[in-house]
Amino acid sequence: MAESNALPLVVLAEHFAKLPGIGMKSAQRLAYFVMSMSDSEVKAFADAIVTAHKTVHECSICCNLTDKELCPICENPGRDGSVICVVESPKDVTAFERTKEYKGVYHVLHGLISPIDNVMPDSLRIKQLLARIQNGGVEEVIMATNPTVEGEATAMYISRLLKPLGVRVTRLAFGLPVGAVLEYADEVTLYKALENRNEI
Amino acid sequence: MAESNALPLVVLAEHFAKLPGIGMKSAQRLAYFVMSMSDSEVKAFADAIVTAHKTVHECSICCNLTDKELCPICENPGRDGSVICVVESPKDVTAFERTKEYKGVYHVLHGLISPIDNVMPDSLRIKQLLARIQNGGVEEVIMATNPTVEGEATAMYISRLLKPLGVRVTRLAFGLPVGAVLEYADEVTLYKALENRNEI
Numbered sequence: 001m002a003e004s005n006a007l008p009l010v011v012l013a014e015h016f017a018k019l020p021g022i023g024m025k026s027a028q029r030l031a032y033f034v035m036s037m038s039d040s041e042v043k044a045f046a047d048a049i050v051t052a053h054k055t056v057h058e059c060s061i062c063c064n065l066t067d068k069e070l071c072p073i074c075e076n077p078g079r080d081g082s083v084i085c086v087v088e089s090p091k092d093v094t095a096f097e098r099t100k101e102y103k104g105v106y107h108v109l110h111g112l113i114s115p116i117d118n119v120m121p122d123s124l125r126i127k128q129l130l131a132r133i134q135n136g137g138v139e140e141v142i143m144a145t146n147p148t149v150e151g152e153a154t155a156m157y158i159s160r161l162l163k164p165l166g167v168r169v170t171r172l173a174f175g176l177p178v179g180a181v182l183e184y185a186d187e188v189t190l191y192k193a194l195e196n197r198n199e200i
Numbered sequence: 201m202a203e204s205n206a207l208p209l210v211v212l213a214e215h216f217a218k219l220p221g222i223g224m225k226s227a228q229r230l231a232y233f234v235m236s237m238s239d240s241e242v243k244a245f246a247d248a249i250v251t252a253h254k255t256v257h258e259c260s261i262c263c264n265l266t267d268k269e270l271c272p273i274c275e276n277p278g279r280d281g282s283v284i285c286v287v288e289s290p291k292d293v294t295a296f297e298r299t300k301e302y303k304g305v306y307h308v309l310h311g312l313i314s315p316i317d318n319v320m321p322d323s324l325r326i327k328q329l330l331a332r333i334q335n336g337g338v339e340e341v342i343m344a345t346n347p348t349v350e351g352e353a354t355a356m357y358i359s360r361l362l363k364p365l366g367v368r369v370t371r372l373a374f375g376l377p378v379g380a381v382l383e384y385a386d387e388v389t390l391y392k393a394l395e396n397r398n399e400i
Contacts, residue, residue, distance in 0.1 A: 046250045
């Protein structure tokens with residue numbers, strides 16, 4: 001794009017290229033696409049970016065993103081406040097809500113401990129989680145971070161902080177995904193499935 | 201994202217999802233990413249979208265995108281105005297400029313004839329091309345559209361319009377790409393390479 005004839009297009013493409021998963025070639029294509037949009041579409045798009053960034057912030061209880069003081073889940077009296085599901089990001093809340101089975105509340109960490117990426121416990125919403133539990137009424141904390149090195153480390157770290165507070169700490173079950181084919185399962189998953197086997 | 205807790209985030213994700221090559225999942229990820237940007241980055245991004253759309257328009261000679269009256273290529277007295285390379289889109293100009301070999305000028309069609317997509321000759325910049333040639337001084341027109349059905353049809357259509365004007369009309373050479381392996385070349389490319397063989 002350095003060879004492009006229109007500087008504002010280059011600037012726009014560079015902005016697109018900063019977004020995750022968008023390389024310089026895609027960014028250039030997106031910039032050209034913006035040229036083909038109508039005036040009103042362009043204005044609405046730019047406004048949506050500014051508005052979302054300005055009005056969306058963290059829920060003062062669970063740290064999920066919301067444009068209100070509290071997110072709809074924390075505000076809902078029908079949710080069971082005694083069970084907190086701890087997740088890495090707001091996307092994970094969306095995933096659990098899709099199951100339509102979980103009736104407890106959430107706590108969003110906004111990241112996982114990863115010293116290699118310079119993400120230390122202090123930059124996560126762990127203090128807020130401890131404060132919620134110290135306020136009382138919480139019986140179980142479900143550690144629902146991803147089954148990755150960082151996810152496991154974060155789950156371990158938080159569970160050690162929580163145990164002395166007398167709260168039950170659980171971890172998501174790991175095993176074969178529904179619909180999986182044994183033959184293609186990786187050995188760690190298969191071992192977990194064997195280890196966590198249940199009576200039928 | 202329908203289950204999300206923040207409407208402005210849903211709106212923003214829907215805008216991202218309208219961009220080419222971005223599905224709803226990626227759009228959601230991009231919307232979350234915008235949340236992590238600083239105030240100034242967000243403002244600069246939104247401004248870049250509006251500014252590019254407002255200031256970038258077609259060069260009054262070659263129809264390439266530019267933020268000036270003329271694009272830098274048409275304005276450059278060092279370029280050979282007697283040779284016009286006709287391309288589908290501004291991206292193709294960038295590709296040719298990257299070769300650093302071509303010293304002529306361009307004409308950007310902004311599309312290819314494709315009745316199935318309702319793109320007829322009238323919606324391309326063909327009239328502008330004819331006017332340039334009628335103004336005189338043009339000796340050769342290189343049809344540099346893609347070697348696809350639409351690209352070939354467009355090249356044929358335009359060459360028929362140009363022939364009566366007494367201008368030389370040429371087409372890009374087709375053959376094996378440099379570095380290709382014969383074994384994996386498709387039969388049409390191989391046939392073209394055979395047909396257009398040169399003395400060594």
